[in-house]
Amino acid sequence: MPELSEPSTTLYQILAIGIGATLVMDVWAILLKQLLNIPSLDYALVGRWLGHMTKGTFVHQSIFNASATRFEKAIGWFSHYLIGVLFAGGLVAIVGEDWLAAPTLLPALLFGVATVIFPFFVMQPCFGFGVAASKTPKPMNARSKSLLTHAVFGLGLYLTALVIL
Structure with missing residues (x-):
């Protein structure tokens, strides 16, 4: 049976992986x-x-x-990275801590793509964009971009896990 890491080490790894994967996603957006x-x-x-x-x-x-709210930009960016960390924790919770010692691409990529559920069914409807961007001018473009961006996030989970090994 593999030895489990210290809880604090696991939390630091999840924190680093979540931040790193979100950063990869942001670099993708800049590109x-x-x-x-x-x-x-x-x-x-x-x-x-x-x-x-x-x-x-x-x-x-x-x-x-909607009217602007105080500190909305800072809150939005902080939340973006916090969500990335929470998603990294979700991946580790599903695949197990062993993945941290020997990360593989497929679980991270599949998990990244699966996280598109949140913008499709929570954020976009709440923003007034409809389920899976159905009320936007070009829904298929928005959906494709979301799916690809979340796949890049999954790739970022894997790449960051490799880097911090």
Whole structure:
């Protein structure tokens, strides 16, 4: 039976992997913007959404028309990285701590793609974009971009785990 690592070591690894994978995803978004002029999600909108939750509003007709909230950009970016760390913890919870000692691509990639469930069925509907961006001008483009971005996040989980070994 493999020896389990110290809980604090595992938590630090999850923290590093989550931050690293989110950073890989952000570099991908920068490349899309610079090379193909494809914009990324403005994380201030995530902060705005969370800010309105404190006032009891969870679903918006259009998040763009919702009033700005205090520190929305900082809250959005912090939440973006926190979610990345939580997802990294979810991967480790599902595949087990042994993966941290010998990471493999397939579980990380599949998990990354599976995380697209959250924007498709939670964030996009709450932002007023519809389920899986159904109310956006080009739903298939939005869906494809989300799926690819979450696959890149999965690749980032794997690559970061390799780097911190």
